Amino acid sequence: NAGVMQNPRHLVRRRGQEARLRCSPMKGHSHVYWYRQLPEEGLKFMVYLQKENIIDESGMPKERFSAEFPKEGPSILRIQQVVRGDSAAYFCASSPPYSSYGYTFGSGTRLTVV
Amino acid sequence: QQQVKQSPQSLIVQKGGISIINCAYENTAFDYFPWYQQFPGKGPALLIAIRPDVSEKKEGRFTISFNKSAKQFSLHIMDSQPGDSATYFCAASMGASYDKVIFGPGTSLSVIP
Numbered sequence: 001n002a003g004v005m006q007n008p009r010h011l012v013r014r015r016g017q018e019a020r021l022r023c024s025p026m027k028g029h030s031h032v033y034w035y036r037q038l039p040e041e042g043l044k045f046m047v048y049l050q051k052e053n054i055i056d057e058s059g060m061p062k063e064r065f066s067a068e069f070p071k072e073g074p075s076i077l078r079i080q081q082v083v084r085g086d087s088a089a090y091f092c093a094s095s096p097p098y099s100s101y102g103y104t105f106g107s108g109t110r111l112t113v114v
Numbered sequence: 115q116q117q118v119k120q121s122p123q124s125l126i127v128q129k130g131g132i133s134i135i136n137c138a139y140e141n142t143a144f145d146y147f148p149w150y151q152q153f154p155g156k157g158p159a160l161l162i163a164i165r166p167d168v169s170e171k172k173e174g175r176f177t178i179s180f181n182k183s184a185k186q187f188s189l190h191i192m193d194s195q196p197g198d199s200a201t202y203f204c205a206a207s208m209g210a211s212y213d214k215v216i217f218g219p220g221t222s223l224s225v226i227p
Contacts, residue, residue, distance in 0.1 A: 004157075033214055042203065042219040043158065056214060091157055093215070103148065103207075103215050105157035 002027065004094050004106035005074075012112045013082045021077040021109045025094030029104070031055075032075040034067060037089045037108075049075055082113045116141060118206050120218030127225050133191040135221045137204035140185065144206040148215065149178065149189050152201045161202070162189075194225045 005024040013019050025032050034046040048056040049069035060067070064082075069075040079086055091108045119138045127133045139147075148163035164171045164178040164187065171178045177190040191198055201222050207215040 006157075035217075043217040045214050045216065048214050103160065105150075105159070107157045 004029075004092055004104050006092050006106035006109050008109060009107065010110050010112070012114060014114055015083060016081050019079040019082050019086070019111055019113075021079075021090050021092075021111070022074040023077070023092030023094075023106060024074040025092075026104055028096060029094035030097050031095045032069050033093045033095070033103075034075075034077050035091045035093065037091060039088075043091065046077070079111075082111075084113050087111055087113045116216050118204060118216050118218040120204050120221060122221060123219070124222040125224070127191075127194045127223065129194065129196060129225055129227050131194050131225075133189075133194045133198065133223055133225070135189045135202055135204065135223075136186065137188065137218050138184075138186045139206050141206070142185070143208050146207050146215075147178070147180065147187050148205050148207075149176075150203045150205060150217070152203065152220075158203060191223075194223075196225045196227060199223055199225050 004026055007022050011019055030050055032049045035043040036046055037043050045059040047060050047067045051069055052071050064080045066078045089108045089110050091105050093103050093105045095103045121136050145166055149161045150158035151161045152158040162173050162176050162178055164180050166182045169180050175192045180187045201220045203220045204218040205215045207213050
């Protein structure tokens with residue numbers, strides 16, 4: 001039973017480029033959550049998705065950031081026109097239906113903007 | 115209302131000592147309180163969790179104490195070992211429903227020989 005899979009593990013982008021981060025939830029999990037962790041800081045909630053639905057995007061920056069969880073395939077966190085301040089570790093977590101018990105994290109994608 | 119407070123920010127403990135991390139919350143609708151352990155370069159991993167119908171939960175050297183009336187909970191690590199050196203996050207959610215988990219700011223624990 002594979003855990004939450006995130007790729008790539010490391011991503012380097014130049015300022016102004018687009019970054020796409022992918023997350024495949026654990027088998028049987030239908031809810032995906034994205035968090036951002038800045039160096040020496042905690043985990044900040046960004047967005048909560050179910051298949052084809054955004055449930056809560058209260059933590060998403062208003063511009064340049066978007067997320068989706070299509071019917072088929074992984075969840076995607078997309079950052080357009082990246083800036084240096086976007087450099088962070090982005091973690092995805094998944095949970096089973098109807099509960100946040102068993103909330104499981106992936107290993108994260110470390111984005112560096114140069 | 116959604117915030118989870120955590121202290122201390124960093125903690126240094128001698129090998130064999132007790133590490134204690136404290137957390138507090140405001141939203142009385144929270145009903146699930148997990149603790150996560152994170153090593154450098156890794157994702158957070160669930161360590162132990164408690165629900166408010168019990169005051170204490172113990173798993174090996176790790177114990178959560180929960181005070182519902184004070185809206186506080188704490189993690190105790192007995193006989194701390196250098197391998198316990200990591201960042202610890204307390205968290206809260208309305209676990210029995212669709213909801214995100216809210217994390218405290220984290221405590222960096224160093225266990226020195």
